[in-house]
Amino acid sequence: MKAMILAAGVGSRLSPITGDTPKPMLPVANKPVMEHTIEMLVRAGITEIKANLHHLPHLVEQHFGNGRRWGANLSYSLESTLLGTAGAVKRVQRFFDDTFVVLVGDSLWDIDVAAVVAYHKACNAAVTVVVKPMPQEMVGRFGVARVDDDGRILQFQEKPRPEEACGNLVSTGFYVLEPSVLDLIPQAEFFDFARDLFPKLLERGLPFYAYCYEGPWSDIGAFSEYYQVHQEILSGSYSRLHLPAREVAPGIRLGHHTRIHPHANIQPPVMIGDYCRIARGAVVGPNTVVGPHSVVDEEARVAHSVVGAHTYIGRLLELERCLAYGRWVVRFDCGTSAYIEDDVLLSHIRGRPGGQIWSRAADLGISTLALIGGLPIFFGLGVVARLTRQPTIERTWRLAPVPGQRLPSGAPRMRPVQLLRFSPHGAVGKLAERLGVSRLPALYNVMRGDISLVGIKPMTEEEAASVSEDWLRHVGQAPAGFTGLWRIQGGDDLPLEETLAVDAYYAASKSLWNDLRILLWAATRRKR
Amino acid sequence: MIVELRDETGVAVIEPLGRLDARTAGTFRQRLATLVEEGKSWVVADLSRVDFVDSVGLAALVSGLKMARSSAGDLRLAGLQGPVRVIFEITRLHRAFDIYDTLPEAVHSFLHATEESPPIPRRVLPS
Numbered sequence: 001m002k003a004m005i006l007a008a009g010v011g012s013r014l015s016p017i018t019g020d021t022p023k024p025m026l027p028v029a030n031k032p033v034m035e036h037t038i039e040m041l042v043r044a045g046i047t048e049i050k051a052n053l054h055h056l057p058h059l060v061e062q063h064f065g066n067g068r069r070w071g072a073n074l075s076y077s078l079e080s081t082l083l084g085t086a087g088a089v090k091r092v093q094r095f096f097d098d099t100f101v102v103l104v105g106d107s108l109w110d111i112d113v114a115a116v117v118a119y120h121k122a123c124n125a126a127v128t129v130v131v132k133p134m135p136q137e138m139v140g141r142f143g144v145a146r147v148d149d150d151g152r153i154l155q156f157q158e159k160p161r162p163e164e165a166c167g168n169l170v171s172t173g174f175y176v177l178e179p180s181v182l183d184l185i186p187q188a189e190f191f192d193f194a195r196d197l198f199p200k201l202l203e204r205g206l207p208f209y210a211y212c213y214e215g216p217w218s219d220i221g222a223f224s225e226y227y228q229v230h231q232e233i234l235s236g237s238y239s240r241l242h243l244p245a246r247e248v249a250p251g252i253r254l255g256h257h258t259r260i261h262p263h264a265n266i267q268p269p270v271m272i273g274d275y276c277r278i279a280r281g282a283v284v285g286p287n288t289v290v291g292p293h294s295v296v297d298e299e300a301r302v303a304h305s306v307v308g309a310h311t312y313i314g315r316l317l318e319l320e321r322c323l324a325y326g327r328w329v330v331r332f333d334c335g336t337s338a339y340i341e342d343d344v345l346l347s348h349i350r351g352r353p354g355g356q357i358w359s360r361a362a363d364l365g366i367s368t369l370a371l372i373g374g375l376p377i378f379f380g381l382g383v384v385a386r387l388t389r390q391p392t393i394e395r396t397w398r399l400a401p402v403p404g405q406r407l408p409s410g411a412p413r414m415r416p417v418q419l420l421r422f423s424p425h426g427a428v429g430k431l432a433e434r435l436g437v438s439r440l441p442a443l444y445n446v447m448r449g450d451i452s453l454v455g456i457k458p459m460t461e462e463e464a465a466s467v468s469e470d471w472l473r474h475v476g477q478a479p480a481g482f483t484g485l486w487r488i489q490g491g492d493d494l495p496l497e498e499t500l501a502v503d504a505y506y507a508a509s510k511s512l513w514n515d516l517r518i519l520l521w522a523a524t525r526r527k528r
Numbered sequence: 529m530i531v532e533l534r535d536e537t538g539v540a541v542i543e544p545l546g547r548l549d550a551r552t553a554g555t556f557r558q559r560l561a562t563l564v565e566e567g568k569s570w571v572v573a574d575l576s577r578v579d580f581v582d583s584v585g586l587a588a589l590v591s592g593l594k595m596a597r598s599s600a601g602d603l604r605l606a607g608l609q610g611p612v613r614v615i616f617e618i619t620r621l622h623r624a625f626d627i628y629d630t631l632p633e634a635v636h637s638f639l640h641a642t643e644e645s646p647p648i649p650r651r652v653l654p655s
Contacts, residue, residue, distance in 0.1 A: 318620050329614055336610035338618075341549075342583040345619065 001117070002096055003046045004089055005037055006173075007105035008054035008079055013222045016337055017325050022056040024105040025063060026220060027308065029233045030244050030255070030273045030291055032063060033220060034105045035070070039242055041101070042071045044113035050095050051105065052077040052088040086191040093182045102193075104173035107219040108229060110238045111174070116211050120176040123151065125209040127181055127201060130174035132213050137162050142170035143194035145210050153208045158194040169210060172217050181206070223323065227332040230289050230306055234269035245271050252285075255292060264296075273309065293349060304332075310349045317345055350403060359512070363453045366519075367446035367482070374440055381428045390426030393441055395419065398458035400451055400480035401472075411469040412476025417450040419458060439482070446482050454515040455481020456503035463496055471500050478507035483522040532559060539635045540568040545577045548585030556585070560592035560603070569601020572634040576607030581615050593625060602626065606634035 011018035024034035041049060049072050053060050057078055067074025077092045089102055120128040131145050139162055146155040146166040155166045171194060184200050185191050201208045216237040218229035232238060245253035251268025258276040270285035273292030278284055283301040291309035296302055300317045308325040323330040326348050330337040340346040385392040396419050401412035420441035422432040432438040445451050451458060458480040485506040486499050535541050540563050544556055563571055596603040604626045616622040628634040
């Protein structure tokens with residue numbers, strides 16, 4: 001049996017969090033929400049899964065890949081323009097040859113999928129919708145169904161006014177369909193299940209049934225719902241979910257390699273991810289989830305909150321009913337968000353600290369060795385400078401991205417660095433140019449940590465001003481470097497657009513191994 | 529940029545605009561100091577047009593509070609916008625300041641103090 005996950009939503013109500021995170025990747029209990037969905041399907045024996053993507057699709061594909069890690073066979077349908085819930089399924093019609101399941105990728109159910117399918121088959125339905133009873137005042141945000149005693153749907157309304165609603169059973173976005181139904185959906189058009197397809201089913205009198213589900217259900221469309229689903233998970237309402245933490249004490253779930261100071265105060269129910277550190281005097285919980293690789297520093301208090309991964313919560317900070325995600329703090333009740341620029345309050349811990357230390361150590365080591373190795377040249381040039389009394393070293397201002405820091409728009413924060421080089425105005429500089437070592441003094445900048453050994457091209461102010469924010473966002477993920485892919489491809493002779501393209505490629509494929517290869521190429525001065 | 533207003537009823541109002549951060553906090557702090565030196569130690573900072581505060585801005589506000597209180601006055605805040613309010617709450621400073629929703633309420637708090645809540649708070653921040 002096959003399934004389709006609708007993962008193309010933009011999640012505008014969860015802005016600014018969804019600005020650089022697609023909705024299916026939003027963490028729920030420290031796992032992307034779509035991971036819970038996939039695991040639920042695989043547990044029911046459904047392993048052939050198709051997912052449609054639209055917003056930031058590469059992040060979803062990067063994480064899930066072919067789904068093998070979860071025992072699934074996952075494939076994707078990339079929509080450049082949104083086709084709606086039914087239109088998306090129509091697009092991959094050929095994938096489905098038998099009864100199949102469609103569900104939204106940003107919701108959680110604690111449901112027995114096999115039971116729903118069995119019900120669908122028993123009713124001989126063309127379409128079955130999983131519905132849940134909700135209080136009358138809340139039905140206006142969903143699709144509402146009115147059913148007869150056999151569960152057959154007699155009327156379906158999309159987001160009605162509460163007083164006009166025909167019932168209190170709302171659609172949870174979980175459907176079982178027969179492939180023949182897809183013929184009712186027009187090709188390549190925006191078509192929605194609730195608004196467009198269901199009326200057609202009712203018109204034609206096709207068997208359209210509702211499966212009544214009364215367990216916990218969350219559709220994380222708004223911040224208040226995001227908070228509520230975490231509360232429900234922590235209280236144990238979702239019995240079938242696989243949580244990435246071990247219950248070490250009643251209500252206290254911890255990931256592995258997490259260090260908690262003996263004088264920290266952990267109040268259940270709480271869930272703390274892997275590789276976290278909770279410092280002395282910190283209070284975590286109740287009703288709190290802390291993402292992996294995060295730090296809660298001394299005397300900070302995090303209660304009724306959700307903290308994302310790789311987040312540093314500063315000393316004495318107090319988070320109550322908030323979401324701390326990256327550098328954003330969002331109040332759950334009103335949805336107000338604040339961007340925190342001060343690292344001492346809140347910051348994003350980029351990557352594993354170990355990796356950055358090694359990279360800096362390598363930069364420092366290699367640049368120091370190169371400077372020492374180049375001492376004879378410097379000595380010789382120094383003598384020439386003394387004799388000719390001309391300018392030797394000059395400083396030029398360039399802009400470099402600050403690693404890990406972003407402006408609210410998503411573009412990297414740039415800071416000015418003064419790069420050293422041999423002045424082309426002096427005899428020394430001209431000699432250095434001839435020898436090809438005019439930029440050697442910039443190794444001093446590498447030693448100081450202004451730039452990296454390998455990176456993107458440090459930009460001038462004019463260049464940085466002329467680059468669009470979107471480009472900067474791609475390019476600025478990597479630090480500026482003494483050398484880099486850009487240098488191998490043509491260095492200063494390369495036009496700006498090509499430099500940006502090369503740098504964006506470099507930033508996206510950055511790895512230690514690639515950096516070493518680039519260093520070797522640059523050192524042996526081979527041009528590609 | 530900072531706009532300063534003087535309220536006739538004896539309460540000084542200072543109204544910064546835009547961001548209260550490393551670049552603007554210095555001027556803000558100086559203006560506050562001037563006000564207190566001139567004897568106007570009842571000050572309301574109207575933050576309704578401030579959309580961002582960072583730790584330097586917060587420090588300027590705290591130093592203004594200490595200056596005002598040590599001159600038998602007070603610095604009260606009015607009109608905190610959403611993001612600024614969040615920053616005050618996570619740094620716990622919403623407990624250090626008397627914060628009012630609107631400027632008139634803040635001014636009113638100085639002028640119409642009852643016996644239960646005198647205009648000059650008895651507590652003084654530790655230096």
